[in-house]
Amino acid sequence: MATTRPPLVHHRRHATPLYGVIAEFEGPADLVHAARKTYEAGYRRINGYSPYPIEELSEAIGFTHTRLPLIVFIGGVVGALAGYFMQYYIEVIDYPLNVGGKPYNSWPAFIPITFEMTVLFAAFSAVLGMLVLNKLPQPYHPVFNAPNFAMATRDRFFLAVEANDPQFEHDRVVELLKSLGAIEVNDVEV
Amino acid sequence: MSTSFNPQPANTFRNRAFIAGGVLLLVLVALAFLDSHQFFQAYLVGWTFWTGIAVGSLALLMLQHMTGGGWGFVIRRVLEASTRTLPIMALLFIPIILGAHSIYEWTHQEVLEQHPVVAFKTPYLNLTFFIVRAVVYFAVWIALAFFLNRWSLAQDRTADVRYTKNMRVLSGPGMIALIFTITFASVDWYMSLEPEWYSTIYGFIFVASWSLSALAFVIAVMAWLIQEEPLSRVVAPLHFHDLGKLLLALVMLWSYFAFSQYLIIWSGNLPEEIGYYLERTHGLWGAVIIAIGILHFAAPFLFLLSRELKRNPRRLVMVALLVLVMRMIDLLWMLVPAFHEHRWIWLDVIALLGFGGLWLGLFAWQLAKRPLIPINDPQFESVMATDVHR
Numbered sequence: 001m002a003t004t005r006p007p008l009v010h011h012r013r014h015a016t017p018l019y020g021v022i023a024e025f026e027g028p029a030d031l032v033h034a035a036r037k038t039y040e041a042g043y044r045r046i047n048g049y050s051p052y053p054i055e056e057l058s059e060a061i062g063f064t065h066t067r068l069p070l071i072v073f074i075g076g077v078v079g080a081l082a083g084y085f086m087q088y089y090i091e092v093i094d095y096p097l098n099v100g101g102k103p104y105n106s107w108p109a110f111i112p113i114t115f116e117m118t119v120l121f122a123a124f125s126a127v128l129g130m131l132v133l134n135k136l137p138q139p140y141h142p143v144f145n146a147p148n149f150a151m152a153t154r155d156r157f158f159l160a161v162e163a164n165d166p167q168f169e170h171d172r173v174v175e176l177l178k179s180l181g182a183i184e185v186n187d188v189e190v
Numbered sequence: 191m192s193t194s195f196n197p198q199p200a201n202t203f204r205n206r207a208f209i210a211g212g213v214l215l216l217v218l219v220a221l222a223f224l225d226s227h228q229f230f231q232a233y234l235v236g237w238t239f240w241t242g243i244a245v246g247s248l249a250l251l252m253l254q255h256m257t258g259g260g261w262g263f264v265i266r267r268v269l270e271a272s273t274r275t276l277p278i279m280a281l282l283f284i285p286i287i288l289g290a291h292s293i294y295e296w297t298h299q300e301v302l303e304q305h306p307v308v309a310f311k312t313p314y315l316n317l318t319f320f321i322v323r324a325v326v327y328f329a330v331w332i333a334l335a336f337f338l339n340r341w342s343l344a345q346d347r348t349a350d351v352r353y354t355k356n357m358r359v360l361s362g363p364g365m366i367a368l369i370f371t372i373t374f375a376s377v378d379w380y381m382s383l384e385p386e387w388y389s390t391i392y393g394f395i396f397v398a399s400w401s402l403s404a405l406a407f408v409i410a411v412m413a414w415l416i417q418e419e420p421l422s423r424v425v426a427p428l429h430f431h432d433l434g435k436l437l438l439a440l441v442m443l444w445s446y447f448a449f450s451q452y453l454i455i456w457s458g459n460l461p462e463e464i465g466y467y468l469e470r471t472h473g474l475w476g477a478v479i480i481a482i483g484i485l486h487f488a489a490p491f492l493f494l495l496s497r498e499l500k501r502n503p504r505r506l507v508m509v510a511l512l513v514l515v516m517r518m519i520d521l522l523w524m525l526v527p528a529f530h531e532h533r534w535i536w537l538d539v540i541a542l543l544g545f546g547g548l549w550l551g552l553f554a555w556q557l558a559k560r561p562l563i564p565i566n567d568p569q570f571e572s573v574m575a576t577d578v579h580r
Binding site: 069073 | 449452453456457459495497
């Protein structure tokens with residue numbers, strides 16, 4: 001098989017700065033398979049793009065840990081404390097009101113707002129933390145230079161190997177991706 | 191692949207559970223000669239906890255029929271076995287009727303004379319109607335359990351997809367019927383222990399409690415079953431992750447209902463309502479409710495936030511067992527202060543453990559009767575294709 005393979009189309013002679021190489025796949029299973037094999041081949045700076053979330057994909061490209069849960073947890077704790085002490089400040093320090101003869105610091109009455117503030121802060125931390133960790137918003141990203149990349153929002157699946165991967169060697173990456181069933185492999189300029 | 195499992199460990203467990211439960215229940219019956227009132231009260235406590243797991247299993251069984259998913263597929267036979275204990279638990283309700291006079295104040299003529307509010311409730315709270323209603327609750331539960339078990343077994347034999355549809359169609363209305371019957375049952379059997387007191391969220395506390403007990407129990411059983419074939423080849427961390435998430439949701443649901451009731455009664459501070467909490471937040475019971483707040487809510491909540499813990503059956507089962515123990519303690523906290531006389535709490539503990547042995551024996555006996563995997567379920571292929579390490 002290897003001897004009958006047609007010569008590679010994309011030989012890079014002029015060194016325009018390269019973001020990486022992107023391969024186009026027809027289905028989610030092809031993409032996950034290719035991502036797994038690429039990761040196994042030792043590439044680490046790889047990324048997958050698909051029209052909808054694919055559960056296995058993040059694990060296939062080696063993205064198994066995220067700090068987002070910790071950020072959300074801290075957000076929740078801050079929200080809980082802020083919620084409780086806001087009410088404590090109002091009810092006990094700033095403007096004490098006798099409600100039904102109950103103590104000023106009536107913790108059961110403070111729980112609903114404390115709970116809501118926990119949820120609110122945790123939710124905001126989740127959204128903002130996600131944006132920060134993803135470095136969003138990002139007005140420009142080289143991957144959009146790839147031909148056909150608009151199809152990533154419809155019915156095409158892409159796998160990019162970035163040029164700053166320590167193992168990156170242009171021709172070998174192109175060959176690997178083609179051997180993994182890519183229907184097209186293109187260079188992506190920065 | 192074998193779909194049935196080696197029933198030997200289940201049979202050994204069954205025999206030991208029956209012996210332990212039988213001995214403890216005999217001790218309990220012997221103690222009935224010392225104080226028959228306390229015997230019946232303790233009987234109610236012990237019977238309730240384990241029947242609650244069976245009824246909660248019915249709720250989870252119908253839930254998974256409606257939602258589908260791998261987590262439901264792998265626990266289905268455990269849930270079904272648990273619901274098949276219901277007919278015997280229904281028979282064991284008869285002593286509660288016989289001992290109603292020792293348990294329920296509203297059966298006493300002098301109480302009705304002294305308390306007009308209770309007397310006003312007698313069109314509902316009278317022994318005849320109490321029995322009729324109990325028969326209706328058990329009829330609904332046993333009918334639901336009967337059809338879901340029968341169709342599940344029929345599908346194993348005939349591979350007919352129609353049964354999946356039948357079970358789904360029954361589960362929707364069945365869930366509504368179940369929640370109504372649990373609500374009324376908890377009012378009849380537990381809220382009426384203090385016949386002047388009432389709370390509209392009481393039924394939901396029991397719906398959440400029983401589902402939570404059932405889920406914690408199922409997680410414990412699954413952690414035991416995955417040590418051997420066939421489930422060791424099927425159940426993945428992914429499934430425990432889902433069960434852990436559901437456990438977290440039910441812990442929060444229970445906390446939400448239980449705290450809502452407290453918040454409203456505490457805010458209103460009305461004489462006919464607040465007594466419930468005065469008894470339960472002072473002295474020994476006051477210490478117990480703090481322990482419940484920490485060990486039934488805060489600790490499981492914080493532990494279950496961890497993804498790693500939920501995916502690790504050995505750690506998840508520790509949280510599930512903690513929840514089960516705290517469910518028992520919470521049940522004691524809810525019911526025992528309602529019995530006004532001086533109490534021997536160890537009688538309730540003997541009843542909880544005795545019924546535990548008996549019920550676990552029944553469960554193990556039923557579990558060993560059928561394959562642990564519903565082999566002709568339409569989800570079979572997709573669940574079997576799941577990587578067990580995911």
